[in-house]
Amino acid sequence: MSDDPASILKDAKAKMSKSVDVTREEFTSIRTGRATAAMFQGITVEYYGAPTPLNQLASLQFPEARTVIVTPYDKSAMGQVESALRDSDLGVNPTNNGDTLRVVLPALTEERRRDYVKLARTKAEDGRVAVRGSRGNAKKALEKLVKDKEIGEDEGNRAEKELESVTKSYIEQIDESLGHKETELETI
Missing domain, CATH: 1.10.132.20 (Ribosome-recycling factor)
Structure with a gap:
């Protein structure tokens, strides 16, 4: 001082x-009725043995209010990204279509x-x-x-x-x- x-x-x-x-x-x-990028900030993915923030491994798109499309930059990390989303406190179960993960946030x-x-x-x-x-x-x-x-x-x-x-x-x-x-x- x-x-x-x-x-x-x-x-x-x-x-x-x-x-x-x-x-x-x-x-x-804190989630409200609408999906935001801030909701995903605290999510880390185990990537090659190191915890890595989700936003460094994937892009996020918000086509609808409660839908998020997560596209991993490295397709080999799809499984780790999917399990990190599933294990997060968002209460979501992502759908894997091969190239992207579709996350539909449940209604509050x-x-x-x-x-x-x-x-x-x-x-x-x-x-x-x-x-x-x-x-x-x-x-x-x-x-x-x-x-x-x-x-x-x-x-x-x-x-x-x-x-x-x-x-x-x-x-x-x-x-x-x-x-x-x-x-x-x-x-x-």
Whole structure:
């Protein structure tokens, strides 16, 4: 950390912003009614003994809202890609037609939608915890500056108030993103 309140706050803002971005990225991996490339980001395929991300081994096409065509670049990896898709948490059973894999995503049931909302809330809470962790680190740094008499108590208190305000705004951003995701999930 730095030795002045402005740079401590700047570092905290950068870390909080990153936490919000990561949380939003996590939200994109949660399935809604429509198939997206983000749903397939976490899938890895065992390819020549090394776990390889699916998007490096195959192209994805979305001809319909719930249909995905997966075309492996290396046809010899078809079996590994197929089993990786089957074993993923998407709950799909791909159809192999020789050159491509056709993945039809099942319609979301009410129970599955509720599970996804719970998952989104968990990811949002993880994001909030990360933001609060950044706040805690910055607050300790500010308290150390005051204790070491590098800044006055009034300046330290002002910086802490600004830190609280910044923290609140980033947590609100996470809550707003969660609200959008819940609405998206609950819409049939």
